[in-house]
Amino acid sequence: MTNTDWSRILAYLPPNATESIVSSQFVEPLLDALGFNDLERHPQFKTGDGAKSVDFAARENSDGDIFLSSPNNPYLLVEVKGRAIASGATINLAEDTPHYKKTKHQIQQYLLAPKCKTAQWGIITNANHIQLFRRHEKVVVPATPNLLIKESNINNIISGIKTLLEKPPKALTVCIYNNKGGVGKTTTTINLAATFAKLGKKVLVVDFDPQQKDLTNSLGLQEGIVTLSNCLINPTLSVRKAIQPFQVQYKCGNKVKFDVIPSDSNLDALSHITTSIQKRAARLRDLLKPLVNDYDYILIDCPANWMFFSQSSVYSADVILIPTKHNSLTSLENAAKVIKHFIPQVKNQRGDGGPVALPIFFNGEKITDPQIEAVNTAIYKLIITIKRTKNFDLLPYYWPKYCTGDKNQTIFSIPGYAIVSNSVFYRVPAALKDITAYKYYHKLIEEYFCHG
């Protein structure tokens, strides 16, 4: 940490400081403190998305490669706003304000822009608030909450961000969850894992559904000598011992493999023995922490209904992927409950900005045009009701492509496909048995996670 006098910097910043004053008096010293000297940062970095520039980009220099003179391959982006907070202010990044939402959207777009493909982090700040975001391929997630800057916490905020920047986690942890049963959580988890693995990604799957163990059973796995419940109870046991390999070998000799932490027979009892599971819902997340640098994706399958196992799984995740069915209003209402109620509840407990919901998708049915019309009417009603009664905007989670200029109501859909449901009898994920199934899940990956 540098010896920057943050008390002085904050005291000298006018309450209505413009963007350029915030940039020179706050963001420049901030970048210094984060370890980027003035040759390692570039103002008005062209993102490659039309003429759009982000206020700062930064990365470490290497021998003869000076970022300021050859600004390419940025590591960190910073979007700066003016500081005005007094009445009549136009810029205020407080949580849930329109400016906050707009600025958050802006940094997300910049992080996904063509010349920012190497950027792993984005900061938004106006010297009143600051928030760090992390990019994992196509997914941008908060890496801190939107923090209110005070003289008393600024040093901690900066050292926290610096620590994250120095050790970015490799994996994106995804929990596949809907509070409604039978919507395809397990099927999606297995086939996503298989498709990611076929694309060359390193994948770990966790079966945290102890009653059904569908995922473990459908891959033909047995519980090992060291089980997930052993590791949850005994903090001295390494979770790596509970990992089992799953592999499919094709006739041509090619192999596709991923790792699995199977469910086990003692797992179910754990939700009742609260004293032996330290920190309750946080325990699974702590257990998986050492693995976040070993994998590209960690996928967690869990039961429906909001209980210890689903709470722990959502608590462990960066993002929640929510399967629904277009012909089940309950699945759509339960998805709303997850987005509006359960995820914010977990977000509050975690205090690090996550997890966040990805837009819902339809799973496993053939959809006709009249059905689309009917489900869109139901979704419209749901969005309006939740907005009116709870002041919560479901639109980005149900119709993510909808905007003022384009009233697009598309929801991504995985078709119903017999081979997907039958594959359980072969102990091989459908995506590894059948090219059409593979293509369906490949599309899901391209829609939500990465360009495979």
Ligand SMILES: Nc1ncnc2c1ncn2[C@@H]1O[C@H](COP(=O)(O)OP(=O)(O)OP(=O)(O)O)[C@@H](O)[C@H]1O
């Ligand atoms: N795309 C699909 N095409 C055909 N069948 C599917 C598809 N997705 C899921 N299914 C079938 O639907 C049924 C329910 O799926 P699955 O077990 O994955 O749901 P779940 O949400 O995990 O259920 P639970 O809440 O019981 O854990 C299974 O029989 C599965 O094979």
Ligand SMILES: [Mg+2]
């Ligand atoms: Mg299941």
